[in-house]
Amino acid sequence: MIRSLFLMIAAVLVLAALAAGPVRSQERDPILVPAVSQQEVQVRQGFTGTELLLFGAILDPRGSRAADGYDIVVVLKGPAEPIRVREKERVGGIWINSESTAFRSAPTYFAVASSRPIGEIVDERTAAIYELGLEFIQLSPGGTIDPEEQARFTSGLVDLRQRQGLYKQDMNGVTIEEGVLYKARISLPSNVLTGQYTAETFAITDGRVIASAVAEVEVRKVGFERFVEVFSQSQSLLYGLLAVCLSVFMGWLAGRLFALV
Structure with a gap:
């Protein structure tokens, strides 16, 4: 039943790709046709969170089934905001605010799902370029800051938001069906902020990102x-x-x- 459903979705996505316009037949890299189960998430009283199904098809440029051997990584990001991170220090048995640093831009939500562990798919340089993992989140410090200090505060922010359920990663969260369809389930907790969320999907082979596509989800209060x-x-x-x-x-x-x- 599930396989039939996804094959039907694949057919629709193939037709959509073909209708998008002609492509050069000599192109060898595949194309991604992404979709999301909810284009809009409505936050009402008693909202306890929801789960998004991010799925799509991997096709060659002619709209037919692409060859096997691709890994898929999905990165879901919430709207960015400035934030100040403070470090606690224990003085005389009391925890007080100590050093702090400001980041001009930090995603309010960040989730990564991949078909395999990131370290088995790409090297650290490529992962850092595309932010493929919590350790590769790109934050913009508010001023001059020592690299080691920035790494410490970044790690603290990531750890805090992980405990809040706002940052997460699943290294086996993407499944690929029949070498054509991919799907990933990513949960949004009840404390997500409203705004525009972007889901960027990457097709990767031999450590190289060969295709990417973006889908958007709006989270708003009603x-x-x-x-x-x-x-x-x-x-x-x-x-x-x-x-x-x-x-x-x-x-x-x-x-x-x-x-x-």
């Missing part, structure tokens, strides 16, 4: 959560005043309830 988000951005002063008033009221109400007990 319903009451969307109303609160828009209101907080468009009426920030009023939103802040209402938040303070609500906090004061809840504190007063809690005090009255405890006084009656």
Whole structure:
């Protein structure tokens, strides 16, 4: 049943590739036709996360089945944001903020899935160019920083977001069916930020990236959560005043309830 479904999808993707326009017959590198199970993820009240199915076909330039022997790596990235990472230090039995560094751009979400361990597919240089793994995430420091110090803070940020479920990698997370179809399942946790997510797929052989393709997924809030988000951005002063008033009221109400007990 599953195989038949994917073969049907492959036929559709082949037709889409052929309809995209003529290609040169002398080209030898394959092409990727990517797709994603959800073009839009809606975050509502009680959202507990979701799972994305990233799939597609590996075709030769004429639209037929490509030869075997390709590895597939999928990199799903969330919108980037500036962030300051602080290091904790224990002084007199108390943990306090110590050194810190700022990064101008860090992905809010980063996941990698591959058909084999990355070290068996490409060398470190190629992996660093295409960010094929958590150890190869490219962060932009906010100023001059010692390379060893930058590596320490980068490692700390990656470790923190791994524990939050926002950074992850699965070195056997991509399966290839019939030498044509590939698929990968990547989960989005409940604490993902809204914005545009990009899923970049790479076809690799003999340690060389020979084809790539990008699909996009939008994560956005809907319903009451969307109303609160828009209101907080468009009426920030009023939103802040209402938040303070609500906090004061809840504190007063809690005090009255405890006084009656």
